Amino acid sequence: MNARRRLLVALGMVLGACPALAQQYPARAIRLIAPFPPGGGVDIVARAVAEKLSPRLKQPVIVENKPGAGTTIGTDAAAKSAADGYTLLIGPIGSQAIVHHMYPKRSFDIRRDFAPVSRIGYGMIVFVVPDSSRAGTVRDFVALAKANPGRMTFASSGTGALIHLTGEMFKQAAGIQLTHVPYKGTTQILPDLLDGRVDMALDSLPAYIPHLKSGRLRALAVAARERSSLMPELPTMAEAGVPGVVSATDYALYAPAGTAKDIVALLNRETNAILRMPELRAKLAAQGIEAVGGTPESLAVELAEEITKWGRVIAEAKIKPE
Numbered sequence: 270m271n272a273r274r275r276l277l278v279a280l281g282m283v284l285g286a287c288p289a290l291a292q293q294y295p296a297r298a299i300r301l302i303a304p305f306p307p308g309g310g311v312d313i314v315a316r317a318v319a320e321k322l323s324p325r326l327k328q329p330v331i332v333e334n335k336p337g338a339g340t341t342i343g344t345d346a347a348a349k350s351a352a353d354g355y356t357l358l359i360g361p362i363g364s365q366a367i368v369h370h371m372y373p374k375r376s377f378d379i380r381r382d383f384a385p386v387s388r389i390g391y392g393m394i395v396f397v398v399p400d401s402s403r404a405g406t407v408r409d410f411v412a413l414a415k416a417n418p419g420r421m422t423f424a425s426s427g428t429g430a431l432i433h434l435t436g437e438m439f440k441q442a443a444g445i446q447l448t449h450v451p452y453k454g455t456t457q458i459l460p461d462l463l464d465g466r467v468d469m470a471l472d473s474l475p476a477y478i479p480h481l482k483s484g485r486l487r488a489l490a491v492a493a494r495e496r497s498s499l500m501p502e503l504p505t506m507a508e509a510g511v512p513g514v515v516s517a518t519d520y521a522l523y524a525p526a527g528t529a530k531d532i533v534a535l536l537n538r539e540t541n542a543i544l545r546m547p548e549l550r551a552k553l554a555a556q557g558i559e560a561v562g563g564t565p566e567s568l569a570v571e572l573a574e575e576i577t578k579w580g581r582v583i584a585e586a587k588i589k590p591e
Contacts, residue, residue, distance in 0.1 A: 294354055294531075294532055294535065295326050295327075295328045295354060295355065296328075297328060297355065298328055298329040298330070298331055298355070299322075299326065299328060299329070299330045299331070299354070299355050299356075299357060300331055300333050300350075300355060300356045300357070301315055301318070301319050301330055301331065301332050301333065301357050301358075301359055302333050302335055302343050302344075302346055302347045302350075302356065302357065302358050302359070303315040303332055303333070303334050303335070303343065303359055303360065304335055304336060304337075304340040304341075304342065304343025304344050304347075304358070304360050305334065305336050305340065305343070305360075306334055306336040307334050310392055310473060310475070310518050310520075310556065310558070311359065311360055311361065311520065312332070312334060313556055314359065314389060314390065314520045314553065314556075314558065315332045315359045316332050317549060317552050317553060318330075318359065318389060318522070318540070318543065318549075319331070319332050321543035321546060321549050322539060322540065322543060325539045325542065325543065326539060332359075338372075339364075339367075339368055339371065339372060339429070339430065340360060340361070340364055340365065340368055341368060341372055341375050341377075343358070343360070344358060344360065344365070344368070344377055344379070345375070345376050345377050347383075347523070347525060348376070348377035348382040348383065348525060348526075349377075350525050351525070352384075352524070352525040352526060352527035352528045352529075353528070353532075354524060354528055354529070354532040354533075354536070356524075356525065357386070357522060357523065357524050357536070358383065358522070358523040358524075359389070359520065359521070359522050359523075360520070360521065360523070361431070361518065361519055361520060361521070362388070362519040362520075362521050362568070362571055362572055362575055363431055363516060363517065363518075363519055363575050363579065364430070364431050365379045365572065365575075366379075366572065366575035366576040366578070366579045366580075367429070367430070367431060367434060367579045367583070369576050369579075369580075370576075370579060370580050370583050370590060371429050371583070371588075371590050372590065373590050379523075379572065380569075380572065380573070380576075381526065382525065382526050383523040383524065383525060383526055384523065384524045384525065384526050384527070384528050384533055384565065385521070385523055385565040385566075385568035385569045385572065386521075386522040386523055386524055386533055386536050386537050386540065386565055386568070387521065387522050387536070387537045387540040387541060387562055387563055387564070387565065387568060388519070388520075388521050388561055388562060388563040388567065388568050388571065389520040389521055389522060389540065389544065389560070389561075389562070390519070390520050390544070390553055390558045390559050390560045390561050391493075391517040391518070391519045391520075391558065391559050391561060392473050392474065392475070392517060392518035392519070392520070392556070392557050392558045392559075393473070393474040393491050393492075393493065393497050393499065393500065393517070393518075393557050393558075393559075394432075394435055394471055394472060394473055394474070394491065394492040394493075394516050394517055394518065395471070395472065395473075395474050395477065395488045395489075395490070395491055395492070395500075395503070396410075396439075396469065396470075396471050396488065396489045396490040396491070396492065396506065396509070397462065397469065397470050397471075397472060397477055397481075397486050397487070397488050397489070398410065398468065398469050398486070398487055398489060399462055399463060399464070399465040399468075399485070399486060399487075400484060400485050400486060400487055401465045402465070402468065402469075402487070404469075404489070405489075406489055406509060406510075407489050407490050407504075407506065407509035407510055407511055408509065408510040410468075410469060410489070411443045411445055411510065411511065414443070414445040414446070414447060415444075415445055418445070418446040419446040419447070419448055420448070421447050421448070421468045421469070422447060422448045422449075422450050422467045422468045422469070423436040423439070423440075423447045423448075423449060423450065423467070423468065423469045423470060423471065424436075424450050424451075424452060424458045424461065424462060424467040424469070424470040424472070425449060425450070425451050425452065425458075425470070425472075426451075426452055426453070426454045426455050426457075426458065426472070427451055427452070427453065427454070428449075428451045428588075429588060431516065431518065432455075432470070432471065432472050432473070433449065433451065434516075434579060434582050434583065434586070434588075435471045435492060435514070435516040436449060436470075436471050437449075437582055437585075437586040437588070438513070438514050438516065438582050439471055439492075439506075439511065439514050440586075441582065441585055441586070442506075442511050442512065442513040442514050443511045447468075447469075450467050455472055455473065455476045456476065458470055458472065459476065459477075459480070462486065463480060463485050463486065471492055471514075471516070473518045473557070474499075474500075474557035475556050475557045478557065488500070488503055489503070489509065490503055490504050490505060490506050490508070490509040491503045491504075491505055491506070492505075492506050492514050492515060492516045492517070493505055493506075493515060493517060494507075494515055496508075497559065498559065499554055499557060499559060515578075518558075520558070521568055521572075522536065522540055524536065533565060537564065537565055540562060541562035541563075544560045544561070544562040545560075545562075
């Protein structure tokens with residue numbers, strides 16, 4: 270056999286082996302990095318998804334919490350991982366867009382260093398006031414704020430994060446002045462909101478559910494484009510008189526950039542399949558999360574839109590990046 274023929278045979282063997290290698294994925298456990306601590310929304314979603322993905326992929330899917338620095342520690346770890354489908358990132362869309370602007374010195378770029386896999390779902394952000402509030406609607410609240418510029422307050426779970434910037438978005442859209450009161454988390458907000466020491470929060474739903482049911486707090490609207498199937502009685506912010514306030518605690522799955530397209534396609538297909546499972550949908554709905562899948566392409570478009578949107582809010586609010 271001459272040298273040329275040997276080369277062609279060898280090349281044919283390599284090319285023929287590629288589909289077989291791809292079909293072997295996954296051949297071992299998959300690590301799912303959640304850039305938040307245990308117990309929060311991202312962790313809950315990650316564990317629910319891992320539980321259902323594991324039997325479909327016939328391999329363990331292990332959640333690894335890597336919290337800190339506004340999601341950058343966990344995201345950086347995922348970005349530096351091998352692009353082989355065995356390390357994935359589960360996390361927010363909007364918060365990653367905010368990190369893009371708030372942490373200019375970070376070592377990764379969510380658009381450059383990751384391949385979108387699939388949207389997973391959305392958690393509701395609700396406009397909440399104490400039961401003692403004089404505002405029966407969002408329009409009432411805006412009127413009160415305009416009559417008392419700077420005297421009314423809104424709470425958030427930390428400066429520069431999604432909930433703070435959602436409040437800033439509301440201020441800008443309504444044309445009002447509110448005083449921001451930052452806390453270290455939603456659990457710290459609740460006592461002051463329940464007792465009327467702060468006037469309002471635009472925050473993630475789950476922690477507020479017991480107090481909404483007891484009547485000590487009232488939800489006036491949802492910060493979504495459409496009414497939620499979980500609380501259909503609540504108007505959107507646009508319906509409530511303040512269009513342009515759209516925010517969510519959203520969840521998505523990413524792989525390191527360079528991951529083979531057939532692996533991304535497989536992960537997308539299986540993720541969308543589990544999101545149609547009634548048991549998983551019910552589990553997420555109990556946390557105020559609507560399961561919504563999608564294509565890698567639609568997730569890429571959504572991420573780009575969120576980066577543009579939050580960049581405008583940050584610039585108008587004159588918030589300085591860290």
